[in-house]
Amino acid sequence: MATDLSSASTEVTAKAKPAGANDTKASRREVKVPKGTRDFDPLQMAIREKVFGIVTGVFKRHGGVALDTPVFELKETLMGKYGEDSKLIYDLADQGGELSSLRYDLTVPFARYLATKKLTSMRRYHIAKVYRRDNPARGRYREFYQCDFDIAGQYESMVPDFEILKVLAEILDKLNIGDYEVKLNHRRLLDGMLELCGVPAEKFRTICSAIDKLDKLAWEDVRKEMVLDKGLTEDVADKIGSLVKMRGKPMELLDELMKEDSPFCGNAASQQALAELKQLFTFMDVGKCINRFVFDLSLARGLDYYTGVIFEAVFTGTVKMGSIAAGGRYDDLVGMFSGVQVPSVGMSLGIERVFAIMEGQAGQLTVRKTQTQVLVLGIGKSLWNVAIGIASELWELEIATEFRCVAPGKIKKQLSDASEKDGIPWVVLVGQDELNQGIVKLRDMAAKQEEEVRRDNLAADLQSRICACAALKGLTI
Amino acid sequence: MATDLSSASTEVTAKAKPAGANDTKASRREVKVPKGTRDFDPLQMAIREKVFGIVTGVFKRHGGVALDTPVFELKETLMGKYGEDSKLIYDLADQGGELSSLRYDLTVPFARYLATKKLTSMRRYHIAKVYRRDNPARGRYREFYQCDFDIAGQYESMVPDFEILKVLAEILDKLNIGDYEVKLNHRRLLDGMLELCGVPAEKFRTICSAIDKLDKLAWEDVRKEMVLDKGLTEDVADKIGSLVKMRGKPMELLDELMKEDSPFCGNAASQQALAELKQLFTFMDVGKCINRFVFDLSLARGLDYYTGVIFEAVFTGTVKMGSIAAGGRYDDLVGMFSGVQVPSVGMSLGIERVFAIMEGQAGQLTVRKTQTQVLVLGIGKSLWNVAIGIASELWELEIATEFRCVAPGKIKKQLSDASEKDGIPWVVLVGQDELNQGIVKLRDMAAKQEEEVRRDNLAADLQSRICACAALKGLTI
Numbered sequence: 001m002a003t004d005l006s007s008a009s010t011e012v013t014a015k016a017k018p019a020g021a022n023d024t025k026a027s028r029r030e031v032k033v034p035k036g037t038r039d040f041d042p043l044q045m046a047i048r049e050k051v052f053g054i055v056t057g058v059f060k061r062h063g064g065v066a067l068d069t070p071v072f073e074l075k076e077t078l079m080g081k082y083g084e085d086s087k088l089i090y091d092l093a094d095q096g097g098e099l100s101s102l103r104y105d106l107t108v109p110f111a112r113y114l115a116t117k118k119l120t121s122m123r124r125y126h127i128a129k130v131y132r133r134d135n136p137a138r139g140r141y142r143e144f145y146q147c148d149f150d151i152a153g154q155y156e157s158m159v160p161d162f163e164i165l166k167v168l169a170e171i172l173d174k175l176n177i178g179d180y181e182v183k184l185n186h187r188r189l190l191d192g193m194l195e196l197c198g199v200p201a202e203k204f205r206t207i208c209s210a211i212d213k214l215d216k217l218a219w220e221d222v223r224k225e226m227v228l229d230k231g232l233t234e235d236v237a238d239k240i241g242s243l244v245k246m247r248g249k250p251m252e253l254l255d256e257l258m259k260e261d262s263p264f265c266g267n268a269a270s271q272q273a274l275a276e277l278k279q280l281f282t283f284m285d286v287g288k289c290i291n292r293f294v295f296d297l298s299l300a301r302g303l304d305y306y307t308g309v310i311f312e313a314v315f316t317g318t319v320k321m322g323s324i325a326a327g328g329r330y331d332d333l334v335g336m337f338s339g340v341q342v343p344s345v346g347m348s349l350g351i352e353r354v355f356a357i358m359e360g361q362a363g364q365l366t367v368r369k370t371q372t373q374v375l376v377l378g379i380g381k382s383l384w385n386v387a388i389g390i391a392s393e394l395w396e397l398e399i400a401t402e403f404r405c406v407a408p409g410k411i412k413k414q415l416s417d418a419s420e421k422d423g424i425p426w427v428v429l430v431g432q433d434e435l436n437q438g439i440v441k442l443r444d445m446a447a448k449q450e451e452e453v454r455r456d457n458l459a460a461d462l463q464s465r466i467c468a469c470a471a472l473k474g475l476t477i
Numbered sequence: 478m479a480t481d482l483s484s485a486s487t488e489v490t491a492k493a494k495p496a497g498a499n500d501t502k503a504s505r506r507e508v509k510v511p512k513g514t515r516d517f518d519p520l521q522m523a524i525r526e527k528v529f530g531i532v533t534g535v536f537k538r539h540g541g542v543a544l545d546t547p548v549f550e551l552k553e554t555l556m557g558k559y560g561e562d563s564k565l566i567y568d569l570a571d572q573g574g575e576l577s578s579l580r581y582d583l584t585v586p587f588a589r590y591l592a593t594k595k596l597t598s599m600r601r602y603h604i605a606k607v608y609r610r611d612n613p614a615r616g617r618y619r620e621f622y623q624c625d626f627d628i629a630g631q632y633e634s635m636v637p638d639f640e641i642l643k644v645l646a647e648i649l650d651k652l653n654i655g656d657y658e659v660k661l662n663h664r665r666l667l668d669g670m671l672e673l674c675g676v677p678a679e680k681f682r683t684i685c686s687a688i689d690k691l692d693k694l695a696w697e698d699v700r701k702e703m704v705l706d707k708g709l710t711e712d713v714a715d716k717i718g719s720l721v722k723m724r725g726k727p728m729e730l731l732d733e734l735m736k737e738d739s740p741f742c743g744n745a746a747s748q749q750a751l752a753e754l755k756q757l758f759t760f761m762d763v764g765k766c767i768n769r770f771v772f773d774l775s776l777a778r779g780l781d782y783y784t785g786v787i788f789e790a791v792f793t794g795t796v797k798m799g800s801i802a803a804g805g806r807y808d809d810l811v812g813m814f815s816g817v818q819v820p821s822v823g824m825s826l827g828i829e830r831v832f833a834i835m836e837g838q839a840g841q842l843t844v845r846k847t848q849t850q851v852l853v854l855g856i857g858k859s860l861w862n863v864a865i866g867i868a869s870e871l872w873e874l875e876i877a878t879e880f881r882c883v884a885p886g887k888i889k890k891q892l893s894d895a896s897e898k899d900g901i902p903w904v905v906l907v908g909q910d911e912l913n914q915g916i917v918k919l920r921d922m923a924a925k926q927e928e929e930v931r932r933d934n935l936a937a938d939l940q941s942r943i944c945a946c947a948a949l950k951g952l953t954i
Contacts, residue, residue, distance in 0.1 A: 031554070031592040031814045034577045037547035039590050042601070045543035061872060063879040065846045066522035070514035070620050071548060071579075071606065077508070091570035092579075095610060100511045102548075102569075113516050115508040124519070129548065133572060143547050156858075156882050162865065170872060286862045287869045337508045369542045381633075385763045388639065392764040395538060395647060402540040405633050 036134065036142030042369040047358045051175070051351060052127060055147045058170045059125035062163060064149055067124040069109040071131075075099040081108050081333070083304045084209060088132040090142075102131035106148040107305075107330070107346060114152055114344075115337030121153025127351075141352055147171075150346030152334065158276055161309045161329060161345050162283035168325055168347045169289040172313060177357045179317030180324065182292055184250065185299040186277055187306050187328070192270030193297065196263060197239040199232065206230055211244060211300040215314075215322070219244075244298040250281045253295040273308075280309065305330040309345065315353075325349040368423050373466055375418045376403040376428045377411060383430050390428060390440075393459040399466060419445045425469070426462060513611065513619030519846040524835045528652070528828060529604055532624045535647045536602035539640060541626055544601040546586040548608075552576040558585050558810070560781045561686060565609040567619075579608035583625040584782075584807070584823060591629055592814030598630025604828075618829055624648075627823030629811065635753055638786050638806060638822050639760035645802055645824045646766040649790060654834045656794030657801065659769055661727065662776040663754055664783050664805070669747030670774065673740060674716040676709065683707055688721060688777040692791075692799070696721075721775040727758045730772040750785075757786065782807040786822065792830075802826040845900050850943055852895045853880040853905045854888060860907050867905060867917075870936040876943060896922045902946070903939060 033039060040048060078089055078101050090102040103109050106126045114122060127147045134140040149167050151160035165182070172180050190211075194204050210225045219241055226232045226240070243263065246253060254277055257264050264270040277295070284290035293311075301310045308329030315324060327347035334342035374394055378387025384405040391403040402424075406414055411429070418424040429441040429450075439452045442462070453461050510516060517525060555566055555578050567579040580586050583603045591599060604624045611617040626644050628637035642659070649657050667688075671681050687702045696718055703709045703717070720740065723730060731754055734741050741747040754772075761767035770788075778787045785806030792801060804824035811819035851871055855864025861882040868880040879901075883891055888906070895901040906918040912932065919930045919939070930938050 031589055032551065033547050033589075033593070034549060034551055034575055037549070039547070039593070040543075040545040041594075042542035042544060045545060048545075049543070057875070060848045061875060061877040063847050063849045063877070065519035066517075066526070067519060068517040068522060068525075070510050070516070071608075072511060072514070072620075074509065074511055091572065093568035093570045095568065098511055112508055112510075116510070116516070117518075131548075143549075156861070159861070159882060166869070166872070282862065283865055286866045289869075370540050371537045372540045384633070384636070385759065388760055389763045392643070392766075395643070396765075398534070398538060400538040400540070405636060 034142070036136035036140065038141065038143075044355065044359065046369060047355060051354055051358065052147075054174050055127065055171055055349065055351070056125070058167055058174065059147075059149050062149070062167050063123050064125040065123065067110065067113065067122075067126050068128065069103070069106075069113055069126070071129070072100040072102050073109060073112065075101045077112050077337075078104055078108060080336075081303075081305060083205065085132075085303075088134055090131045090133055103128075104132060105130050106146050106348065107150070108333070110148070110150055110152075110346075111330075111333040111342075111344070112337055114334045114342055115340075118338070118340075119152075120340065120342050123151050123153075125149045145351045147349040147351050148346060150344055152342050152344040154343060158279040158283060158309075161280055162287060164327065164345050164347050165280075165284060165293070165311065166287050166289050168311075168313060168327070168349070169292045171349060172292070172325070175354055177354060177361075178315050180292070180313055180315050181294050182311050182313045182325075183247075183296040183299045184293050184309065184311045185296055186273040186309055187301075188269045188308065189264070189273035189277070189297070190300060192264060192267040192273065193243050194240070195269065196267050197243070198236045199240070203230065203232075205304060207232070207240070208300040211240070211298060214244065214298045214300075247294055247296040247298065250277070250284070250290055250293050250295040254278060254281060276308070301326065301328060305333045307331045311347075322353075323350065324353050370402075370422060370424075371400045372402050372422060372424050373399055374401045374426045374428060374462060375414070375422075375424045376401060377414055377430060378403065378405045379408050379411065379429065379431045381405065383432060383435070386430050386435065390430065390455075390458060394462065397459055397463050399459075399463060415443070415445075426465070428458065428462075511619070513613035513617065515618065515620075521832065521836060523846060524832060528831055528835065529624075531651050532604065532648055532826065532828070533602070535644055535651065536624075536626050539626070539644050540600050541602040542600065544587065544590065544599075544603050545605065546580070546583075546590055546603070548606070549577040549579050550586060550589065552578045554589050554814075555581055555585060557813075558780075558782060560682070562609075562780075565611055567608045567610055580605075581609060582607050583623050583825065584627070585810070587625070587627055587629075587823075588807075588810040588819075588821070589814055591811045591819055592817075595815065595817075596629075597817065597819050600628050600630075602626045622828045624826040624828050625823060627821055629819050629821040631820060635757040635760060635786075638757055639764060641804065641822050641824050642757075642761060642770070642788065643764050643766050645788075645790060645804075645826070646769045648826060649769070649802070652831055654831060654838075655792050657769070657790055657792050658771050659788050659790045659802075660724075660773040660776045661770050661786065661788045662773055663750040663786055664778075665746045665785065666741070666750035666754070666774070667777060669741060669744045669750065670720050671717070672746065673744050674720070675713045676717070680707065680709070682781060684709070684717070685777040688717070688775060691721065691775045691777075724771055724773040724775065727754070727761070727767055727770050727772040731755060731758060753785070778803065778805060782810045782813075784808045788824075799830075800827065801830050847879075847899060847901075848877045849879050849899060849901050850876055851878045851903045851905060851939060852891070852899075852901045853878060854891055854907060855880065855882045856885050856888065856906065856908045858882065860909065860912070863907050863912065867907065867932075867935060871939065874936055874940050876936075876940060892920070892922075903942070905935065905939075 072092055082104060089104050092100045106128060125148065129143050130146050131143055134142060136142060151164060190208060191204055194207055199207055207226060207230060210222050210230060214222055223237045223241060226237045227234055258274055281290060299310060299312055306328040310328035312323050313325040325347060329345040331341060331343040334344060376387045376390050378384045387403045387405060391401045394401040404414060415427060418427055425445055427443040427445060429443060434440055438455050440455050440458060441450050442453045443450045549569055559581060566581050569577045583605060602625060606620050607623050608620055611619060613619065628641060667685060668681055671684055676684055684703060684707060687699050687707060691699055700714045700718060703714045704711055735751055758767060776787060776789055783805040787805035789800050790802040802824060806822040808818060808820040853864045853867050855861045864880045864882060868878045871878040881891060892904060895904055902922055904920040904922060906920060911917055915932050916929045917932050917935060918927050920927045
């Protein structure tokens with residue numbers, strides 16, 4: 001789903017702001033990444049891995065299979081899919097041969113994949129970076145992750161739509177980073193509404209784009225755009241204004257809109273959309289996720305390719321930030337490539353904002369950058385070979401091990417680094433005097449205790465200690 | 478490390494050849510990926526995940542921390558690093574603002590990262606795609622994975638070099654896809670050799686490029702290039718020819734080259750390199766990996782930035798293919814960005830060739846595309862809600878579940894798909910008659926047996942069955 005998920009501009013993102021933001025102060029000799037991009041350092045990578053683990057877990061538990069596509073597509077593949085946002089597409093230079101562009105989202109490559117392989121059904125997930133030439137000054141990244149889950153194929157009405165929404169709610173629950181709500185609407189209900197208000201059919205998409213700005217602009221500004229820029233009469237704009245204000249609990253608002261005195265009564269497109277929503281809300285009620293959703297007639301979504309249910313998730317708790325996930329049904333996109341219609345529905349999670357929140361909480365987390373269990377210290381040059389021999393025995397047993405060769409005076413520094421910076425639980429101290437007796441010292445870093453262990457039994461000994469420790473902690477090595 | 482790791486052109490890669498190879502036959506309306514790129518379908522993704530799991534496991538057990546960098550870098554960051562191969566760099570179009578290029582390898586971005594963050598030591602791994610505008614007609618991918626592990630910082634001589642080689646040997650052993658050997662040489666030994674043979678210093682790098690072609694070209698062709706294109710006398714070329722033929726077990730050849738009657742005797746650069754190699758080979762002997770290595774004076778490596786030990790791994794068994802991994806020491810690269818020298822050594826594994834071999838073996842593997850444990854079938858439209866309710870209970874317990882709503886006549890097809898295509902172990906059949914008695918049917922797909930289970934106890938019942946099953950198999954859900 002193409003959506004505004006690239007931003008991570010909240011109060012918690014000070015650390016993570018894009019390179020280039022300090023350009024004016026930066027010295028000329030500074031070595032930088034391109035504007036709007038960033039490196040992920042080891043602590044951020046540990047958080048990223050954790051988040052992806054949660055997300056992938058939910059995707060897999062819903063029968064999702066993984067897919068990956070090239071980072072760039074033929075330019076013609078991306079053309080005509082993103083409406084006004086197409087100007088943000090990154091092109092590769094013409095170095096002879098085909099014209100290509102970096103992917104703008106993961107939905108169009110998925111549809112292109114189905115068309116390429118002539119597939120008519122698939123339940124796939126894809127976690128990868130996408131690229132948009134947006135304005136880094138507004139806190140937007142130009143390279144950012146999306147986590148997509150889509151169900152393509154012929155199914156009973158609203159069954160896959162329900163499952164996509166269930167997947168989204170499960171992920172946001174499990175990420176456990178704040179209260180959220182998912183706004184939900186239906187493209188054909190929106191079309192029916194515009195028809196009822198007297199908007200000509202050829203202006204539906206551009207008026208949708210205007211309505212879509214209601215989460216950032218006041219109604220007065222949107223009304224101005226409709227009247228001055230897009231040529232609606234004031235009367236028509238005001239009719240739209242009265243309807244897009246409607247929002248509420250899904251079943252309650254739906255019942256109201258289905259009443260005989262509802263403005264939607266008698267409009268065929270709207271009636272079909274309302275009947276579909278009734279089925280969907282029933283499934284969501286049974287699936288115990290409907291309390292996360294708000295039926296909101298102002299939700300429009302800017303993209304051209306949506307054809308049915310549309311939705312967008314936002315945080316509502318102490319952390320205020322824009323859209324964190326979005327998606328909808330797009331029944332005609334695959335057919336734009338292959339001529340064969342493959343009805344599809346999907347969601348896209350903009351994980352940068354989740355990272356931003358988690359990085360803000362990282363002080364409270366105990367995230368280790370390495371998994372190292374044992375540090376072997378060879379004390380003095382003559383003992384390097386012994387330290388390497390011990391480390392090699394431990395690697396053979398698949399025990400995460402580092403070794404250092406240090407001068408006798410530097411042991412203290414190594415021990416404090418191992419304990420404070422790296423959180424390594426065990427240190428083996430290899431000294432000549434002990435070795436002459438066939439032993440080494442083993443230090444338990446948490447207990448701050450040392451004991452002597454036979455050199456020839458060291459690897460087996462450490463293995464059983466580490467296993468016992470892991471068992472105690474429930475296998476979280 | 479920049480190296481020729483993009484190719485996967487062996488006898489096992491027929492399935493995986495790049496898009497575009499069939500261009501002449503393809504119809505005009507075909508929807509394609511750009512030339513030299515490819516999609517990874519779910520089966521390939523399952524293999525990829527398995528391979529990355531093995532590789533990451535070894536990296537982490539050696540204290541590696543993860544790093545990720547943007548897929549494109551400022552063009553100036555990549556300039557002057559890749560010698561003659563710079564022509565293969567992909568540029569982004571100039572759409573206003575900075576000029577950027579897709580990364581060509583992971584080594585230069587790592588060095589740039591250290592310079593950007595002013596770090597002087599790091600032990601990092603990075604698994605990501607890199608981009609080269611190579612010729613797809615030669616079976617080369619233009620987008621392919623590299624798995625890099627590098628150790629930057631001041632250490633005792635040859636200690637990190639040993640560990641990089643140990644990591645490489647561990648990975649190739651654990652991948653278990655065929656016999657291999659790692660060719661090893663030293664850039665300063667090579668320089669000493671060229672000096673001894675009478676090559677002028679300004680021609681060292683270009684003569685190295687010629688020597689580097691010896692794994693693909695006969696000596697006669699390389700000699701011709703040296704004499705005709707690069708202006709060496711025949712006498713000098715022949716001296717080089719006699720030396721680059723030398724190869725053998727590391728310690729044995731080293732002892733020979735260190736003898737008093739060796740041609741390298743008295744050449745200072747060579748003597749220092751030989752002393753370093755002696756220390757390295759001692760560590761490798763203690764670390765029990767030296768038997769994987771061959772000391773080979775013809776190994777030159779094309780890139781500009783190597784300054785010490787260099788190496789390259791090739792398969793030697795029934796699977797014959799080119800370089801699968803390569804790397805070396807590059808002490809000056811970080812300083813090219815920051816002015817601060819940060820000695821570094823690293824390896825890069827070209828995983829596409831590993832994928833190609835594993836995909837060739839995939840027939841023998843039992844790789845499931847999904848992890849689905851339970852399929853819930855609601856039989857008839859009136860039971861959809863019940864099926865969705867059951868599935869939601871199972872998701873709540875983190876049991877991987879799919880559900881389908883099917884007409885009574887289509888159960889057989891669903892069961893055979895579940896068993897043969899998807900390998901799902903359990904199917905719940907929800908029918909109205911059973912449900913009236915408070916039960917559903919549970920089918921054990923392996924045993925081909927059905928039993929009746931109480932609806933209100935179903936989720937707990939399935940959970941204990943799946944746990945018992947997982948315990949039996951040693952937790953491989």
